[in-house]
Amino acid sequence: MSYLLADELGFLRGSEVLPTRTTSSAEQLRALLAGEQDMVVTAIDNLFEWTRAGADLRLVAQIEATTPLGLHARGDADSLADLAGCRFAVDAPDNGFALIAKRLLLDAGVEVNYVVVGGVRERLDALLGGQVDAALLGPPFDKLAEQAGMRRVVDVNALLPELPGQGLVVRAELLESEELEGYLRALVCGVEAGQSMAEAQGIELLERRGYQAAAAAAWGTRALTLTVDRCGLELLTEIRRSLGMLPPDIGLEELCDGEPLLRATLSGTIGN
Numbered sequence: 001m002s003y004l005l006a007d008e009l010g011f012l013r014g015s016e017v018l019p020t021r022t023t024s025s026a027e028q029l030r031a032l033l034a035g036e037q038d039m040v041v042t043a044i045d046n047l048f049e050w051t052r053a054g055a056d057l058r059l060v061a062q063i064e065a066t067t068p069l070g071l072h073a074r075g076d077a078d079s080l081a082d083l084a085g086c087r088f089a090v091d092a093p094d095n096g097f098a099l100i101a102k103r104l105l106l107d108a109g110v111e112v113n114y115v116v117v118g119g120v121r122e123r124l125d126a127l128l129g130g131q132v133d134a135a136l137l138g139p140p141f142d143k144l145a146e147q148a149g150m151r152r153v154v155d156v157n158a159l160l161p162e163l164p165g166q167g168l169v170v171r172a173e174l175l176e177s178e179e180l181e182g183y184l185r186a187l188v189c190g191v192e193a194g195q196s197m198a199e200a201q202g203i204e205l206l207e208r209r210g211y212q213a214a215a216a217a218a219w220g221t222r223a224l225t226l227t228v229d230r231c232g233l234e235l236l237t238e239i240r241r242s243l244g245m246l247p248p249d250i251g252l253e254e255l256c257d258g259e260p261l262l263r264a265t266l267s268g269t270i271g272n
């Protein structure tokens with residue numbers, strides 16, 4: 001959403017930004033390793049597996065306060081217990097939002113069959129098409145699922161209030177670049193503008209940009225700062241630790257670099 005605000009309000013003029021939609025976290029990693037992408041917006045937990053895969057990346061910003069997530073299912077499922085044995089769609093089985101699902105299902109004593117599908121749009125399509133029985137979905141795809149008759153079994157954020165939103169991850173070689181600083185400066189201006197924008201105006205903006213019925217919920221979780229929430233990093237680390245999936249030599253704190261955002265904040269705000 002920080003990008004949408006910056007783009008809508010003209011703060012990206014003068015910056016060469018070529019947004020590309022990817023279908024999975026695996027595709028994001030491939031593009032980063034190949035140098036086809038310089039940065040991605042992704043679930044912060046992905047950094048664990050991506051670093052283990054040999055990518056030299058850094059988390060430089062958190063672009064939403066949290067990611068509103070719901071666990072949606074076909075049929076008449078009313079609780080996590082009703083999902084036992086179901087086909088559960090995930091982007092990747094060992095990183096990202098899949099670990100949140102694994103934690104919640106493990107706490108409920110529920111075993112499911114994980115099916116690798118891809119990004120959130122692909123998970124929605126698989127759920128609606130009957131290829132899977134349940135999935136984690138966020139705006140606007142959660143509302144689309146509900147409109148199609150899918151049940152919202154769990155509000156993930158109610159159970160995990162410190163869940164951090166998606167992060168901006170960049171190739172480490174670009175940390176000192178003017179291009180990154182310029183892009184972050186535009187996002188900072190977008191965030192500042194969003195703080196003073198009337199709620200109705202913000203929701204209307206998101207509706208125009210494709211959020212539809214999910215616009216109000218998404219606006220409510222917009223970033224008020226791009227600074228990475230350290231409590232969120234601790235939560236993601238603890239989830240991995242509880243699942244026995246925490247790499248012994250990789251930590252999110254070490255992969256987080258706040259210097260590019262600090263330089264961008266000091267070099268340009270709306271008032272400048």
